[in-house]
Amino acid sequence: MNLSFRQGPYTLVKLLLLVLLSLGLLVADHRFRAMEPVRAALGTIVAPIQYVVTLPGQLFGLTSETFKSHTTLLEENQALREKQLRQEARLQRLWTLEQENARLRSLLDASRQVEEQVRVAEIVGVDLDPFRQKVVINRGEPDATFVGQPVIDARGVIGQVVHVGPFASEVMLISDPSHSVPVRVARNGLRSVAFGNGKTDQLDLRFIPNSADIRAGDIIVTSGLGGRFPPDYPVAVVTRFEPRPGRPFAAVSASPLAELNHVQEVLLVWRDRESPAAPETAAPAEPPG
């Protein structure tokens, strides 16, 4: 029993070494983003735990789906059918517009836009650091996910992949304080950058002059500048435009179109040259007839 009063002779030395090591890690991770391999290795250890943690939620979803009543399912089916019909009709028009757009672009001798390819990913039910705006998705290295990959949902831009693990990846939301997206106003092409500020329902649009033509209700879309996000995906809708006389730029805030708070499924976007082997394609199907 005298064991219990023994303490390692080098505790203090170990402590000091570990403090230095931690500080080194912190700096390397924050300043130089050099810890990707370490994170990936640790991610492999953590992955089974994350899987176990999500099991109860998945089971609950499964049982509630199994025991859904027949009529509910029929109603849901009906609603989805109608929605699909409506969307197909719109898609036909879109196809014509796209052709027209390509023709006009070729007349102008402008380069044709690349088509993007997408793949569905699910948000894993794991809580991350509540003071960062991040989520985990169930796609990793085998799915050709890469750091910096844009992530969208049905309504707009969600964020981008920041860490890729063997089974799962972390996505930083556009509302994270360290995230920003180059955007433009869809109505008139006015350029800005949308900064996250830590709240899921608000983005700050910076570098907009006081005299700019922008008002509440304007839709802002990605501008494609910076080369990370493909152009023309909707990002947010302007909620407030407040000129600040005496300051170079106005105070503009916007609210994200994507449901950052309770999104379940997201889409990973690949440009043509970096596309994975056999993804579901985002290009519209050939029009019927």
Place this chain on the structure above:
Amino acid sequence: MIAILLTLLAALALEIVPLPGAVEFARPEWMALVLIYWAMALPHRVGVVIAWLAGLLTDAATGSLLGLHALSLMLVVGIILLLHRRLRVLPLAQQAMLLVIFLSLDRLLSFWIRGAAGQPPELGVYLLPVATSIVVWPLIFLGLRHVRRRFDIR
């Protein structure tokens, strides 16, 4: 030793179990509590190195800066190692009161690191887990003592 590692893994799982909405901000510091118990009860088994590794895994699991939890948990365990003989004999309520100090230290340290990294959270909200941790401490203490006696870990 395996039983200790299993309790640490359970704490890690509790750290990332999804909680609804704002409750997330009041999540007790499971990993810190479990490490503190083991460091207090079996200081020759769980020391600063294990605390550091556990903190590193917590960082990886929660997606925070690598080293954030590692540094703060390791220092708290270091303090516990110094004081374990005194802490061990105190009644539960007094232990919990002392834990307020240790856990606040742990939180303030990581608060400071986050601030240095440019993302300072709101301090009041950030200290909320200290309160919830104190509330669950008796459960952790009695539960882990049961585990220790049941599996005869020395």
